[in-house]
Amino acid sequence: MRRRDRAGADAPADDARRGLSRRQLLLGGAVAGAGAAAAIGADAVARVATAAPAAPAELLHGDAVVPFHGAHQAAFTIPPQAHATMVALDLLPETDAEGLRRLLRILSDDASRLTQGEAALADSEPELALVPARLTATIGLGPAAVALAGAAVPTWLAPLPAFAIDALEDAWSGGDLLLEVAGDDPLTVAHAQRMLLKGTRSFARIRWVQSGFRRSHGAEAQGTTMRNLFGQVDGTVNPQPGDADFDGLVFIRDGWLAGGTSLVVRRIRMDLDTWDRLDRPGREQSVGRTLANGAPLTGTREHDEPDFAALTPIGFPVIPEFSHMRRARSDDPSQRFHRRAFNYDERPAGASVSESGMLFTAAQADPLAQFVPIQQRLSDLDLLNEWTTPIGSAVFAIPPGCEEGGFVGETLFG
Amino acid sequence: MRRRDRAGADAPADDARRGLSRRQLLLGGAVAGAGAAAAIGADAVARVATAAPAAPAELLHGDAVVPFHGAHQAAFTIPPQAHATMVALDLLPETDAEGLRRLLRILSDDASRLTQGEAALADSEPELALVPARLTATIGLGPAAVALAGAAVPTWLAPLPAFAIDALEDAWSGGDLLLEVAGDDPLTVAHAQRMLLKGTRSFARIRWVQSGFRRSHGAEAQGTTMRNLFGQVDGTVNPQPGDADFDGLVFIRDGWLAGGTSLVVRRIRMDLDTWDRLDRPGREQSVGRTLANGAPLTGTREHDEPDFAALTPIGFPVIPEFSHMRRARSDDPSQRFHRRAFNYDERPAGASVSESGMLFTAAQADPLAQFVPIQQRLSDLDLLNEWTTPIGSAVFAIPPGCEEGGFVGETLFG
Numbered sequence: 001m002r003r004r005d006r007a008g009a010d011a012p013a014d015d016a017r018r019g020l021s022r023r024q025l026l027l028g029g030a031v032a033g034a035g036a037a038a039a040i041g042a043d044a045v046a047r048v049a050t051a052a053p054a055a056p057a058e059l060l061h062g063d064a065v066v067p068f069h070g071a072h073q074a075a076f077t078i079p080p081q082a083h084a085t086m087v088a089l090d091l092l093p094e095t096d097a098e099g100l101r102r103l104l105r106i107l108s109d110d111a112s113r114l115t116q117g118e119a120a121l122a123d124s125e126p127e128l129a130l131v132p133a134r135l136t137a138t139i140g141l142g143p144a145a146v147a148l149a150g151a152a153v154p155t156w157l158a159p160l161p162a163f164a165i166d167a168l169e170d171a172w173s174g175g176d177l178l179l180e181v182a183g184d185d186p187l188t189v190a191h192a193q194r195m196l197l198k199g200t201r202s203f204a205r206i207r208w209v210q211s212g213f214r215r216s217h218g219a220e221a222q223g224t225t226m227r228n229l230f231g232q233v234d235g236t237v238n239p240q241p242g243d244a245d246f247d248g249l250v251f252i253r254d255g256w257l258a259g260g261t262s263l264v265v266r267r268i269r270m271d272l273d274t275w276d277r278l279d280r281p282g283r284e285q286s287v288g289r290t291l292a293n294g295a296p297l298t299g300t301r302e303h304d305e306p307d308f309a310a311l312t313p314i315g316f317p318v319i320p321e322f323s324h325m326r327r328a329r330s331d332d333p334s335q336r337f338h339r340r341a342f343n344y345d346e347r348p349a350g351a352s353v354s355e356s357g358m359l360f361t362a363a364q365a366d367p368l369a370q371f372v373p374i375q376q377r378l379s380d381l382d383l384l385n386e387w388t389t390p391i392g393s394a395v396f397a398i399p400p401g402c403e404e405g406g407f408v409g410e411t412l413f414g
Numbered sequence: 415m416r417r418r419d420r421a422g423a424d425a426p427a428d429d430a431r432r433g434l435s436r437r438q439l440l441l442g443g444a445v446a447g448a449g450a451a452a453a454i455g456a457d458a459v460a461r462v463a464t465a466a467p468a469a470p471a472e473l474l475h476g477d478a479v480v481p482f483h484g485a486h487q488a489a490f491t492i493p494p495q496a497h498a499t500m501v502a503l504d505l506l507p508e509t510d511a512e513g514l515r516r517l518l519r520i521l522s523d524d525a526s527r528l529t530q531g532e533a534a535l536a537d538s539e540p541e542l543a544l545v546p547a548r549l550t551a552t553i554g555l556g557p558a559a560v561a562l563a564g565a566a567v568p569t570w571l572a573p574l575p576a577f578a579i580d581a582l583e584d585a586w587s588g589g590d591l592l593l594e595v596a597g598d599d600p601l602t603v604a605h606a607q608r609m610l611l612k613g614t615r616s617f618a619r620i621r622w623v624q625s626g627f628r629r630s631h632g633a634e635a636q637g638t639t640m641r642n643l644f645g646q647v648d649g650t651v652n653p654q655p656g657d658a659d660f661d662g663l664v665f666i667r668d669g670w671l672a673g674g675t676s677l678v679v680r681r682i683r684m685d686l687d688t689w690d691r692l693d694r695p696g697r698e699q700s701v702g703r704t705l706a707n708g709a710p711l712t713g714t715r716e717h718d719e720p721d722f723a724a725l726t727p728i729g730f731p732v733i734p735e736f737s738h739m740r741r742a743r744s745d746d747p748s749q750r751f752h753r754r755a756f757n758y759d760e761r762p763a764g765a766s767v768s769e770s771g772m773l774f775t776a777a778q779a780d781p782l783a784q785f786v787p788i789q790q791r792l793s794d795l796d797l798l799n800e801w802t803t804p805i806g807s808a809v810f811a812i813p814p815g816c817e818e819g820g821f822v823g824e825t826l827f828g
Contacts, residue, residue, distance in 0.1 A: 060632060060633060060634060060635065061630075061632050062629065062630070062632070062633030062634050082630065124645070124689070124690050125643070125644065125645030127641060127705055128641060128643075128645050131629065131633050131634060133630065133633050184630055184633065185629055185630045185633045186496070186497075186629075186630060186757075186759075187627065187628065187629055187641065187643075187757060188633075190627075190643060190757065190770070193759075194643075194686065194759075194767060194768050194770075197768075198690075200767075201767065205765070206762060206767065209761045209762065213600040213604075214601065215476065215545065215599055215601055216475075216476070216496065216547065216598055216599045216600060216630050217630060217631075217633075218474060218475050218476070218631065218632050219474060219475055219476030219545050219547050219598065219599045219602075220474060220476050220545060221474065227541060227542060227601065229542075229601075229604060229605070229608075231539030231540070231541050231542050275538070276538050276612075291539075291541055292541065343600075345600075345604040345607075345608075348620060353608060353611040353614075353615065354611075356604070356608075
């Protein structure tokens with residue numbers, strides 16, 4: 001847990017809790033990226049805890065803010081939040097480049113306020129904005145939006161190549177614009193989503209909405225790798241904001257997307273009913289990791305390096321060839337990306353007792369070079385495919401962040 | 415925040431965090447009811463915080479447990495959790511009294527484990543059970559389930575009288591059984607819901623599933639009254655577990671339901687699009703409270719007693735006759751109930767940018783005497799009706815809690 005000074009100065013000691021925390025606390029993990037000032041370490045937290053030991057509630061995570069402005073859009077500079085909603089929009093036929101420019105300005109302006117725990121400009125429920133809880137709002141552009149600017153559409157900004165495992169549904173695929181609202185509080189996310197969508201009404205209509213969740217803030221120790229609804233530790237090998245190779249893998253270096261990235265969004269249905277029929281060893285072999293703590297089957301701790309050469313006494317690989325972890329790993333270190341996933345668990349239909357899965361996202365500088373080869377390997381052979389089905393897919397260009405007074409997309413529409 | 419010793423003894427000081435907290439912490443507010451031991455106050459928390467000031471994360475709310483066994487079902491002994499899912503089930507035609515008895519035993523057994531952070535007996539993903547986060551599982555019976563036992567069905571255990579404001583949909587109404595799974599962590603709730611529902615497969619099928627949320631745990635100071643998606647402070651006047659009059663209002667005194675209660679579940683659609691057209695004074699008048707802090711329009715603080723006689727300079731009541739707060743208050747102090755509500759915000763359809771509302775529950779000893787008169791007053795005249803529509807309704811009998819080795823429903827099926 002870090003404490004961060006947003007205003008650049010400590011609050012007076014007698015400042016009210018709200019004033020202190022609203023302006024000064026950034027709870028919830030590492031802060032990285034050019035837009036973020038240096039984080040103050042655990043000593044600051046200790047000071048607060050010692051000064052008011054009977055009221056640890058003063059460190060309300062609802063007060064935690066993530067700076068909106070900076071070189072990158074903010075979601076890619078922090079650990080994932082507990083709740084996320086992704087909305088894909090289609091531009092109305094009458095929306096021209098100037099209209100889209102205006103929409104991006106409005107969205108950026110609203111997002112710059114809401115994420116800081118302030119009401120949007122025309123906020124109809126301003127009180128709901130006062131608990132930021134690490135709210136971020138990320139704006140992405142689909143191919144049609146980039147084309148509207150008259151710019152060359154990057155080769156990768158198109159539907160992914162078809163994979164044999166896909167059973168894509170239009171209802172979860174594509175889109176001209178992406179709005180991802182994420183935060184540690186579901187009421188804040190709901191309010192921000194609505195305020196931002198209200199600004200889009202004259203320019204676009206909703207194509208799809210997908211929501212997901214991870215562990216709630218503070219339920220587990222920070223840095224705990226998430227588990228999916230199969231019970232698996234999911235995402236152990238994953239470059240994180242702040243890692244030495246993160247920026248190089250994730251952020252684009254040139255052109256109007258410099259400082260931006262690409263985001264692949266996949267909706268992956270997980271068939272819990274058939275998964276139920278698989279025993280525990282079978283489940284562990286399908287991934288190559290233990291269910292207990294996610295250690296490779298050749299190790300004891302989650303982050304142990306797997307030994308792919310290790311054999312069982314009768315000569316089979318301990319980590320099977322068809323295991324997800326083996327297929328997901330490439331010998332080429334450039335074939336990596338930053339994954340961020342959220343579980344979904346919706347109202348079941350028919351005789352099923354669940355309709356569940358994962359809202360999976362991958363951020364990388366170049367999806368064709370980094371994501372697609374891995375996805376192809378998984379499509380070709382991955383035992384997990386038996387119980388998972390990609391039913392939605394979309395790719396968005398994520399423009400860089402902006403500074404105060406600017407807007408996301410200004411490098412294209414400025 | 416309270417700290418509670420479940421095992422009846424303090425853990426050794428050198429106990430591991432997990433061991434300590436799993437067994438000993440009950441975070442998240444007042445503990446009441448006969449099933450709950452005395453709560454240890456803030457001093458214990460202070461001691462922990464002082465001993466390890468640099469690691470307040472040791473107080474992970476994911477470790478907080480609510481005792482399953484006791485005189486009352488546990489959800490009615492604690493402040494509401496952040497997430498709740500209610501599932502109504504219809505009994506299969508072939509399910510007889512003995513089948514239902516077995517189902518209640520299975521559900522109680524699974525619930526008694528899951529709520530304590532332990533895997534269910536046939537848990538297919540046991541690791542997902544390890545973060546209880548104040549998980550509760552509440553079991554309710556509809557009229558058909560009570561009739562199956564050969565018992566007299568209470569008069570109130572039937573659809574509520576029709577109200578003029580209702581636009582009830584079958585998809586959200588009725589049911590033979592209720593399962594409410596609530597907790598501060600959405601992954602835990604999803605897992606528990608699935609484990610419990612798996613046990614029902616041979617006996618019942620899902621009729622409806624409704625989920626909702628409040629502020630996440632630790633986002634706001636404890637005891638903060640919730641806000642709904644209209645932005646209103648919602649539920650200021652509400653008997654809480656631990657209040658002197660709570661048990662008398664909520665728990666039934668006689669017969670097989672002694673220690674139990676009745677639960678009215680209403681799904682109330684809130685039309686945010688038309689609500690948007692109402693200005694701030696109009697919104698405040700519709701409820702009779704300020705939006706800023708929920709104070710009565712005649713007061714300054716949320717819990718100020720309203721002055722219904724106060725008049726504006728031109729002679730109108732300051733708190734309008736048609737305001738929700740005025741209509742919701744009866745002169746008869748027995749016409750009160752314990753409300754517990756959760757917001758819902760679903761995928762919008764068509765041109766709307768929201769599909770939102772409230773999953774409202776009311777617990778009381780007698781719904782006909784306590785809830786219906788108030789609901790009738792609100793149906794007859796309540797300006798809020800302009801923007802809200804009840805679209806679902808159900809009434810369930812909530813049996814008392816059980817002791818170890820027993821099961822919920824044993825007073826009827828034992």
